[in-house]
Amino acid sequence: MRFRSGVAIDLGTVNTLVSVAGRGLVIDEPSAIALDRATGRVAAVGQAADALAGKEPQDIEVLHPLRNGVIADLDAASAMLQGFVRRAKLRRGLLRTAAVVCVPGGATWVERRSLAAALSVIRPRCTLQLVDEPIAAAAGAGIDLAQGAGAFIVDVGGGTTESAVVAGGQIVRARSLRVGGNAMDDAIVTAVKAELGLMLGRNAARTLKTTLGLAGDGTGRMETVGVDAARRTPRVEQVPGWLVAQALEHIATAIVDCVQEMLSDIPPNLAEDVVRGKIRLAGGGAMLPGLADRIEAATGIPVVVVDDPLRCVARGAAEILEHGDGLQQGPVAQR
Ligand SMILES: Nc1ncnc2c1ncn2[C@@H]1O[C@H](COP(=O)(O)OP(=O)(O)OP(=O)(O)O)[C@@H](O)[C@H]1O
């Protein structure tokens, strides 16, 4: 067994996870940074920064530097990564050894370069390996990539939904939708405002999503608190399950359509692996109530949510860092 030293990073739209070889997962926090507006100094990173989002004190700006799985604000992303890497207490010069960073399969060359640039700001001479997220997700789901078996994996993250058929550490077919959990939250905020005249914060929308999801059967409902759109005062409201399900419908349909399109294009030699191996759902969105059932009903293929779906990609990235043999090599930058 080969053991490489270094760091594996799942820099996600909503959550960033950092594993250090030999030490395991050391960071699992929201992808957020808070800056002092007057001085530009970093006030907080990760959980502490995200907790300020939406309640922003006047002199603090909270940024989420990734959008749809890729860096939208390079300076903020670099500062955030720096904060995480510092907190991970890497030995000096460790990143010079190896860094595995996950990227959405659909990321453009420019987007891949911006990730490399963000890391090079922190550790100028590290050996960086960019790994497509579906490959890391498959590894994290326990698929033995080196054995060449085929697998169908769907990673529903905060900003992207990546569907892929992988075999032997290679992507055979892949599609990336630039929607995920954040778009679901936005859809719930919009629907609750339109139907009930109530303005919700992001956390309230998330709670409705994770509790009610797509499973609106006409009876379920949940209490939430928002601000009355007309009177501008706080109001408690019972939100019906059907409203949440209706708000999420177009996103669920897009995900199901994407999976079905991929299935209609599977090489015959992999069909058995996919059907017998089941469709594996990873990412936080995999836990959306009703999503796995919806995909299973539409495709006729069993669907399973992987173990600890929020950490699946990070687990796989750590695996690739430690036993990288036989895996697809993403674009590698020697920096
Ligand atoms: N139980 C749940 N049901 C539905 N959604 C959930 C649940 N738990 C977490 N989520 C959502 O999962 C998303 C975060 O998932 P994840 O950490 O996999 O995304 P990410 O890796 O940061 O994003 P991306 O891969 O798109 O860049 C958030 O939108 C969060 O609200």
Ligand SMILES: [Mg+2]
């Ligand atoms: Mg992700």
